[in-house]
Amino acid sequence: MFQKNFIWGTATSAYQIEGATQEDGKGKHIWDVFTKEEGRIYEGHTGEIACDHYHRFRDDVKIMKELGLNGYRFSIDWSRVLPMGTGKVNERGILFYSELVDELLKSGIEPYITLYHWELPYELYKMGGFMNKDIVEWFGEYAGLISERFSDRVTHFFTLNEPQCFIGLGYLNGEHAPGLKAPIQDTFLMAHNALKAHGRAVQMLRQKAKQQIWVGYAPTGAMSYPKTKKPEDIEAARQHLFSMQEISNWTWNVAWWSDPVLLGHYPEEGLKLYERYLPKITDEDMKLISQPIDMYGQNIYNGKCIYMGKNGKPEEVKRYEGFPTTAAGWPVTPECLYWGPRFLQERYHMPIYITENGVSCRDVISLDKKVHDFDRINFLQRYLKEMERAISDGVDIRGYFQWSLLDNFEWNQGYSQRFGLIYVDYESQNRIWKDSAYWYQNLIKKRCCD
Template sequence: MSGADTKFPDGFTWGASTSAYQIEGAWNEDGKGPSVWDLFVQEEDKMWRGQTGKIACDHYHRFKEDVALMAQIGIKAYRFSLSWSRILPKGTGKVNKAGIRFYNALIDELLKNGIEPWITLFHWDYPYELYLQGGWLNPKSPEWFEEYTRVAVEHFSDRVRYWVTINEPQGFLGLGHSEGYHAPGLKLCLRECLLAGHNTLLAHGRSVRVIRDNAKLEPTIGWSPASSAYRPSTNSLNDINAAREATYAIYPGGLWNTCWWTDPVFLGAYPDEGLKIYGKDSPQATKADMKLINQPIDFCGCNLFQVVPVKMGANGAPVAVELQPEEPISTYEWSLNTEGLYWGPTFIHERYQTPLVIMENGCSLLDRVGLDGAVHDSGRKDFIIGCLLSLHRAIEDGVDVRGYFHWSLMDNFEWQQGYKHRFGLVYVDFESQDRILKESAFTYQEIIATHGESLRKYTHNQEEPVPYVVKEAQRYIENNISEPFNVKTIAAHLNCHPDSLSRRFKQYTGTSLSTHIRRVRLECARNMLRDPNMLIGVVSDYCGFSDRIHFTKVFRKEMGMTPGQFQRQFRAREDAEEKAAVEISKNPRVK
């Protein structure tokens, strides 16, 4: 028998996330003002290999292509951030019409493709002109953010329903204001960092109020802190309690925790433990401040990448456990253990009893284009599957999770690490700006299309063999791909009834047999079309389609483009390589 039902609840949102500075490029075009990141990347020895986000993925000019890729994957919602200084070049005052025009065009393109826009108002690219006035340390900063929110709501809320105020204060304050690794590169004392954090929370409250009072469509509002969660090293009750305690704890001297940031938003007060630990460095918050921060919102965004294992120590306090030597890690050296998407949401939901949305979850791997022209990121594929199975288990146990957004849609500029890390479902060649859907994108496509049912094939008991009819059906498809067979053909070969075969196949794999046949044929076709000299008619015949017209119709429906359009992107790449080879042959010094 296969595992339990893995279908996600009705209305569950399947999405992908990005942020403005990491993908847009066009850093000084069309009236955009500078952000702290635009200045920070120009400082010597701050960035990996001196790389910048001046071009990044060139999404500003290529957004229609990127939306088409989202539609091809089947993504239902796209969470992106606005560049504050693209809309208000000086942070306040005059609105940049070109910036508004860009985001209007992006929103319209998303809606045209059936993709729900989710706007994040702030994802770290603070306007440089406001930074010169003290940035988040300035007591006027919440008012500046309120003004910016008002402009965004005025121009976009007639089509946008979903709003996220601020992304990961622990990140832009901890890395950018305390440790100095990120923009603006400050190393403030703890007291000043907590003051900047308090102003950030006030800005969140003012922003929520503006959205709620002025949005033209009924809004759904959340915010998205970094979720610092822990997992038990064993399933013992002691270790589970240790993981819960570690998730809720405040750690001296640093900003990386969950409760200091999220308690004020949902519970209306800083945690007592935090006030005790931070002591005199804690901000002087008034009752009016806490009431403003504690605006009613609709969900808590959870950004979960790795969840550190802990155990209960001999003294009754949580103790971190070193990763086992065989435990896989990402290129960031983060654990790829997927149980974090069970324990993180479970503990956060226990404390706040509010709906959750996984706003960021993914991993950085050493992705490359293979000799066949494809990107076989099997590690990311396995990570997505494992994380979603863990998340489904949390939902079954009563955790109210409303959506999952993969980080990220495409490889992008990874802050001070430049282009060293690749998190995307879409591979980006940062020199040519070519995009390639990775193997994980097709896995996610199947998960979305089946609303999670396809995950079932990964839940069976590993000690139980694959059912004979399932194994033989899969073998028959692989061995006879060029033949025009169907479910009835395979059933006759296996001497069983087509309905029985289809039912058994879906029960075990979570995917219908007819759908599996179509996907195998299309995968074969995609691999062949990566050869720019391959004739489309030959591909159609070899992959078992009845004729070229039927092949084109099926390919366009599944891939969002014709076979010819798919093939041309590889032909263009080959032409570019040939041109470069000719230039080198003419001048050996050309590199």
């Protein structure tokens, strides 16, 4: 049921793979600083070298071409192209991404650029970062630069990646950079400013575009799927997906972040539940946040099984003992890749891209010098079967970006988690195709030729 032009891709982010953190004029960002703080990252790991993609990108693109990818989603490090976050452009940083784009196009791979995958320039952080209303124009300036320099060749752009994470994990519980546990009301202000920054970026991407472009947004969140096919359980799962979380974990939801962008207003449930913490929200703000976009990205990894309780409210099914989990401890719930996109399209009526989906496994090089990751193949088979079922039932899914092309720096988990189709030996920087890479290669060949 996949269309001929369906995008089969992989995704990465700048800090997780590039390395070269102090080369060619790059400025510092919050992760450069955060990883140096003792006790923040697993075993003191940093992204200073990571996968050395900055120096090896041509070889990595050759791998993508051999895999058969027709799309690659990557992020630009804001501080690599604007070391101070604003003002003077670092042309050597621009050149790196320009050469990457050219290499991708030469290989028949469509570039999908993400503007913000958590690398907030440290100079802007020192000026208040997302607490400062000027972040809206700072991000707009950056977006305009990227459009001006790349839209002659790149036609697809995502603004923010997973605001649930960079606000929730960065400022609410402090696990991620910059590692703060800010007052609740501050996190709501930062969230509102982030969404306004998204809207300004949409405007500037279009204003500076040199040809027609498609602009999107890539949030995340746990999906909800029904216990049975009974209408009441389906409705319970739908309600649960768009419900609000308790205040201590408030950022981890879908509707607060996507309703404003796609429907032009915050969800009523959230406005009531979080009223005491909210900043002033104006009609002008909402007009900016809801600038029209062309595609909706959703990062989907797992979900919760929901049924309609006797009290007429959604309830979660307790997972049984021994429920399957990934190496990261995340539940394996392939149903989420059917019901999640279905519910999202019913609510938002937008073309959908699965901008991230994948699994961390305990991958090792075997005695035969190969990496046999059956668990990843099994995971992807089960999840993609559900995605195909969604498409068959009319859900407009345009592309799938597997996370990730390479094993990489997994934020506060350092290099303890391996999500890649390609195994990276961090001592030698050798790349080894895992069995799942060959499996994905064959899948793309089959699906593109059906």
